[in-house]
Amino acid sequence: MTFRLTCPVCGKRDVYEFTYGGPERGPRPAEADPASGSQAAGGSDPAAGSDPAAAAEAHFRWAQFRMNRPEPQEEWWHHGAGCGVWFSTWRDPATNREAPPGGAEAGGHEASGRDSS
Amino acid sequence: MSRLPPSSTERIDRSRPLGFRWCGRALEGFEGDTVASALWGAGVRTFGRSFEYHRPRGLHDLEGEGSSQLVSIDGVPNQSAGTTPLREGMDVGAQNVRGDPRFDVFGLLDRLDRFMPAGFYYRLFHRPAWAARFFxxxxxxxxxxxVLRPDVPDRGERAERYLNADVAVVGGGPAGMSAALEAGRLGLRVCLFERRPWLGGHLDWRVRDSRPLAGEVSALADELERMESMRVFRHAPVTGIWGENLLTGFQYRGAGGPTDGWTGSGTAEAFDETHWECRARAVVVATGSIERPLVFEHNDRPGVMQVDTAIRLARTYGVRPGTAAAFSVGDDLGLEAAVDLASLGVDVRMVADARHEGHDEALVAALVEAGIDFRPGWAATRVRGRSRVRRVELADRTTTGAGSGATVGSAGGGAGDSLRVACDLLVASAGRQPDIGVLSCAGARFRHGQRTRTFELERLPPDVFAAGGVLRLTDVEALTTSGRTAGLEAAAACGADVAEALARERARLADLPGPARGSSIVRGPVAGRRLAPGRKAFLDFDEDGTWKNAAQSAAYAFDVPELAKRFGNFGLGPGQYRVPGQNLAMAMAEIAGRPIGSFAATTVRPPVIPPSLATLAGPNHDIHKRTPLHDDQASRGAVFRRAGPWLRARYFSADRQCLEEIRNVRENVGLLDSSPLGKFRIWGPDALRALQRVYISDMTRARPGRCTYSAMCNDTGNIIDDGVVVRTGEDEFYFTTSSNRAGTTVEWLRFHTRYDGWDYNLVNLTDALASINVAGPNARRVLEKITDAELSDEAFPYLGCREIEVGDGVAARCLRLGFVGELSYELHLRASHARYVWDLLWEAGAEYGIRPFGLEAQNCLRAEKGHVIIGTESEQRVTLLDIGMGWLWDREDTASGKVGAAALRYCEGQSGRLKLVGLRVDDPAGDAGAGTARDPTHRPEDGALVVDGDRIAGFVCTTRHSETLGWQYGLALVEDRLAERGRSLDLYESLGRRTVRWTATVVPPHFHDPKGQRLRIAPEGRPRRPGKAPSPPAPAAHRRSPVRFDAAPARTERRAGWNVVLDYESDRAPADVMRRASLVDLSHRARWDVQNRDIGTLRPFGLDVPGTPGKVAVRDGLMINRMNGTQASVWHVGPGAAPAMPDGPHYTDTTDSHCWLALLGDSVPEVLESVTGLDLFDPARARPFLTQGPVLHVPCQIVTWRGDAVLLAFSRGYGQTFVEALLESGRHAGLRPAGERVFTDWSHALKS
Structure with a gap:
């Protein structure tokens, strides 16, 4: 199987030039501060910082869970063999084609030519 | 010789006979023959024996569709006789035979078919168990x-080429040519692939009313040849279409093969093949149609052949297919062939047509006029004769069953509903089917059509279009019109505005004759009582799949084609479902008693046409990185091993224990080339925050002049890397990583800070800087001799980092580290200077007896010390804490969001985890006393399992013999409950079928100098050898390129330490230089990296940075390439001396990071096409432009300056192997190394 990705710098290239960074899942959740129990900087979930168990759970879900749905998803890719840039793009893992969020991928078309019936 | 009189359509040169051998017999053919036509022309009827029943097989098709016509050529098996051009002196052999193909010993298997029902190999021979192996x-x-013969070496030259096109056209028949022309006329880049050695498709051999049809399209072929943007590849079958219109295929380049699109010399090898890949924006598939075999009893006998085979033998090769012929066909092309063969003097005795109606009246009239017995609604039922056709039985389809039958001698009428015809040729075909192979690979869908009675195209994937015979069109005008339509559709998919022309062509097509009417016949009428119906009626010739097998499959409930094809092996041979696929679907429907067409044809999988494995393997360049010290180490006897992309010295003697190398480091001084070590420069306001994010320690502690050791973890807390960080400025750091992480470190940092928007810059200096490790108690004494820097323990303590000068003022960053557990200095210096400094150290160390040591010695030394190697003493279950390095973790820091910190906190204190322990391997004799001299090789292998009771409880990472300790020590990861000191462990290793048990005792994992005193205050080393003269003053420093051409320099110039070759002896005359291709090494020329978030505001060297990535500007001898949002590189293209690097943190001298090459000359595009799929010559882009992507799988920066001038730069380590591969791949285009003068002359000419 081969497909292509559109690098924002280099344009369409073979997938072999890229490394996969996983689906988009937002920034790393804030770490619980074991000493004070107060919220650490950079967190988005105010509850996570205060409770170490909840923070661990949030981190666990963030680090380990992937949805694996056969529908367009936002993904991170690194153009390692090219410009060296990380970028995110929408792609449908069911067809391996880039696809707009939630939208239908570019379909095929009817064969052209004389009607044979 | 059974040749016909010369005809205008033939492609053989009768004035050039070629001698060849067939199974030892000397035969003769002509230039232009294929092996198959030459054999048939020489009277050979049996080409080989079939796969399962060893039935004699002859020439059934000329397209290489089946296994029947596979032969061995010059000892190479499975060559397609139908498509391989004949060559003088070829040694052709039959396959699957013992002895002569006419009298094969295993021929009796044919009588045992009742013991070999469908899928018998799946169902029988399983019990008893021993029988399975026996059978x-x-x-x-x-x-x-x-038979693959190991004594026959691989033949032929394998090449690769990667094409970029707007429109790719598959098939060079009337439709394909028309499509290509239509797209080409719009200025689009078109590649046309034709599997035969000539264009024209089936018109090439067809003759209608004594008029060759080739004339109707010869004008198209002429125009194609002349068109600028058109590339035609003949004898180049397409093997498949992959995601987003990537076409793959191959091209014969052997004797008699075409040389078009390939300027290399057509060598005499029959096996030269090119693998090609073509990335196209739109594809037109015009593969035409192939024949659907008619199924009847003994339809595989030599002498039964396809319509096209018979007519091509006669028309293309001038070979008489037979003397007396019967026809059983299913469409008008079959009738046309009968008329034509009769006109050539073949005695056509009967023509049966499976159709009852819908014939071309003109052809029927011609048959009648020729006095041929024409029978509509009739078909062949069986063939008589063993190794050749002797008699054919035909019957009326409507009155099925056994009739009384009448024998016909010559063409003459017979009563009743069946007939026997004496003949030696049966031209049999159920009709034509679209050649859906390539389309099926592309993902097209098909449905059975009522009129054509074949599987018709229903839906096409995006940007794929079909034209011509594949749509079942037959009228020549309709073929070309549908081709033009598809060409315009493809152009429209490329963005051309062709709506008007497209509407016109579509309207014209609507008025032309539509798809031809076909017959749904699969099997001839069943006649005769002696034979079970379908027992020898073959659906699949490759695997001997009969009608009966298909019925058996259905009886076993494998009753749909997709199941039956797997159970009964239909279409698993070279035919690849193309040939039997549609027949199988129709047969399964008939067997199930369902309407024909209720099952879809089975999917065709690539390769549609099989290339040889050697062609797929390609030239197989061994491209790897070499350190700047590679050659010298090789001359000192180094044994190299691959380590990631690098080739590294592992041993320096035959002693795999490396005892002498180890002893020398412990007692004296050794030199290690550690250049693959990852080395990075990071700077910017947020550089520290980025380091805090990825390193697990508190990186604010990093100070100037001091190495701070730390490690990186991933999000699950696994340790993935370690190294040291040195602060080199206010917002600037230098850090190292392990060798195998060097390639991914930049990616790692950027990934883990991708949401933060931090402002920091990062340059990978791994290849730019060599690293030489001077280790051992005498290291200081040696280093002192080549530098004036203060090296005392006070001035330069353990873990210090100093900027020093060595030799003749060569700058080096010196790190005092102790990975091997001894006093050691690591010199990081420009890769081009490495050899100079390495030689100085050799000279300085000579009086101490300095020696090199390799990776294996380093591995033993560090393991003795208890230092871990990530990936050896860690794996994906192992965290930083598990290997006892938790002290590195700054657990107070929760604000930096350290990667892995959350996981470490979570699993801290968990029980049941693996722990790193030291091992002392017990003496098997029971004598575990210290100091016992034991065999150093007597130890468990790395990876031996630790077994606790009945379960695996860990594994051994490393075990080695220690001379210092006198016993075998090791490091192992074991479950924590086993990790207590003094515990005895059971170790098992499997050597083949033998399992060896060892025992070992858990000890602390620090065996040598546990307190690290030797690192801080080095002990006295071996004394110097007496009588050595003091070293002379350091010679002048010199710099070296990573590349050395295999050519003799004629003129050189000394320039800033570099020895620049201006001319080689082998250089071409100036007038010739640009006609072929020259490769110039420019690695000595300066290059700089410029990085800044606001790069647009910088004016490096007074130049404006181009606004968008990919843009290139050239001014004042400097070329500036915009690489991405924050980065540009400046290359000194000359003339004149390079300017000095401007001050400021934005600049990094990357001269030594890369190998820089220039490719000059008219055949440069051809050279690059064989090494990269990148579209480097896109006419739509303004030159010069920058492309960043892989060439020979190595990431490169490529500047397309002009069509005949390309500059490329890539990691320096790849230099030598890359250049060697490039020269090999470019040899066909005349690529040769050249001196710098070729480049300077060219750039001067550019200015004037």
Whole structure:
């Protein structure tokens, strides 16, 4: 199987030039501060910082869970063999084609030519 | 010789006979023959034996569609006789035979078919268990076709080429040519692939009313040849279409093969093949149609052949296919062939047409006029004769069953509903089917059509279009019109505005004759009582799949084509479902008693046409990185091993224990080339925050002049890397990583800070800087001799980092580290200076007896010290804490969001985890006393399992013999409950079928100098050797390129330490230089990296940075390439001396990071096409432009300056192997190394 990705710098290239960074899942959740129990900087979930168990759970879900749905998803890719840039793009893992969020991928078309019936 | 009189359509040169051998017999053919036509022309009827029943097989098709016509050529098996051009002196052999193909010993297998029902190999021979092995070996001996002979070396030259096109056209018949022309006329880049050695498709051999049809399209072929943007590849079959219109295929380049699109010399090898890949924006598939075999009893006998085979033998090769012929066909092309063969003097005795109606009246009239017995609604039922056709039985389809039958001698009428015809040729075909192979690979869908009675195209994937015979069109005008339509559709998919022309062509097509009417016949009428119906009626010739097998499959409930094809092996041979696929679908429907067309044709999988494995393997360049010290180490006897992309010295002697190398480091001084070590420069306001994010320690502690050791973890807390960080400025750091992480470190940092928007810059200096490790108690004494820097323990303590000068003022960053557990200095210096400094150290160390040591010695030394190697003493279950390095973790820091910190906190204190322990391997004799001299090789292998009771409880990472300790020590990861000191462990290793048990005792994992005193205050080393003269003053420093051409320099110039070759002896005359291709090494020329978030505001060297990535500007001898949002590189293209690097943190001298090459000359595009799929010559882009992507799988920066001038730069380590591969791949285009003068002359000419 081969497909292509559109690098924002280099344009369409073979997938072999890229490394996969996983689906988009937002920034790393804030770490619980074991000493004070107060919220650490950079967190988005105010509850996570205060409770170490909840923070661990949030981190666990963030680090380990992937949805694996056969529908367009936002993904991170690194153009390692090219410009060296990380970028995110929408792609449908069911067809391996880039696809707009939630939208239908570019379909095929009817064969052209004389009607044979 | 049974040749016909010369005709205008033939492609053989009768004035050039070629001698060849067939199974030892000397035969003759002509230039232009294929092996198959030459054999048939020489009277050979049996080409080989079939796969399962060893039935004699002859020439059924000329397209290489089936295994029947596979032969061995010059000892190479499985060559397609139908498509391989004949060559003088070829040694052709039959396959799957013992002895002569006419009298094969295993021919009796044909009588045993009742013991070999469909899928018998799946169902029988399993019980008792021992029988399976017995029968497997027996059957493997019998099965298979060709014999791979190890004594026959691989033949032929394999090449690769990567094409970029707007429109790719598959098939060079009337439709394909028309499509290509239509797209080409719009200025689009078009590649046309034709599997035969000539264009024209089936018109090439067809003759209608004594008029060759080739004339109707010869004008198209002429125009194609002349068109600028058109590239035609003949004899180039397409093997598949992959995601987003990537076409793959191959091209014969051997004797008699075409040389078009390939300027290399057509060598005499029959096996030269090119693998090609073509990335196209739109594809037109015009593969035409192939024949659907008619199924009847003994339809595989030599002498039964396709319509096209018979007519092509006669028309293309001038070979008489037979003397007396019967026809059983299913469409008008069959009738046309009968008329034409009769006109050539073949005695056509009867023509049966499976159709009852819908014939071309003109052809019927011609048949009648020729006095040929024409029978509509009739078909062949069986063939008589063993190794050739002697008689054919035909019957009326409507009155099925056994009739009384009448024998016809010559063409003459017979009563009743069946007939016997004496003949030696049966031209049999159920009709034509679209050649859906390539389309099926592309993902097109098909449905059965009522009129054409074949599987018609229903839906096409995006940007794929079909034209011509594949749509079942036959009228020549309709073919070309549908081709033009598809060409315009493809152009429209490329963005051309062709709506008007497209509407016109579509309207014209609507008025032309539509798809031809076909017949749904699969099998001839069943006649005769002696034979079970379908027992020898073959659906699949490759695997001997009969009608009866299909019925058996259905009876076993494998009753749909997709199941039956797997159970009964239909279409698993070279035919690849293309040939039997549609027949199988129709047969399964008939067997199930359902309407024909209720099952879809089975999917065709690539390769549609099989290339040889050697072609797929390609030139197989061994491209790897070499350190700047590679050559010298090689001359000192180094044994190299691959380590990631690098080739590294592992041993320096035959002693795999490396005892002498180890002893020398412990007692004296050794030199290690550690250049693959990852080395990075990071700077910017947020550089520290980025380091805090990825390193697990508190990186604010990093100070100037001091190495701070730390490690990186991933999000699950696994340790993935370690190294040291040195602060080199206010917002600037230098850090190292392990060798195998060097390639991914930049990616790692950027990934883990991707949401933060931090402002920091990062340059990978791994290849730019060599690293030389001077280790051992005498290291200081040696280093002192080549530098004036203060090296005392006070001035330069353990873990210090100093900027020093060595030799003749060569700058080096010196790190005092102790990975091997001894006093050691690591010199990081420009890769081009490495050899100079390495030589200085050798000279300085000579009086101490300095020696090199390799990776294996380093591995033992560090393991003795208890230092871990990530990946050896860690794996994906192992965290930083598990290997006892938790002290590195700054657990107070929760604000930096350290990667892995959350996981470490979570699993801290968990029980049941693996722990790193030291091992002392017990003496098997029971004598575990210290100091016992034991065999150093007597130890468990790395990876031996730790077993606790009945379960695996860990594994051994490393074990080695220690001379210092006198016993075998090791490091192991074991479950924590076993990790207590003094515990005895059971170790098992499997050596083949033998399991060896060892025992070991858990000890602390620090064996040598546990307190690290030797690192801080080095002990006294071996004294110097007496009588050595003091070293002379350091010679002048010199710099070296990573590349050395295999050519003799004629003129050189000394320039800033570099020895620049201006001319080689082998350089071409100035007038010739640009006609072929020259490769110039420019690695000595300066290059700089410029990085800044606001790069647009910088004016490096007074130049404006181009606004968008990919843009290139050239001014004042400097070329500035915009690489991405924050980065540009400046290359000194000359003339004149390079300017000094401007001050400021934005600049990094990357001269030594890369190997820089220039490719000059008219055949440069051809050279690059064989090494990269990048579209480097896109006419739509303004030149010069920058492309960043892989060439020979190595990431490169490529500047397309002009069509005949390309500059490329890539990691320096790849230099030598890359250049060697490039020269090899470019040899066909005349690529040769050249001196710098070729480049300077060219750039001067550019200015004037």
């Amino acid at each position: 497997q070996e027996r059957m493997r001996g019998l099965a298979g076709l060709g």
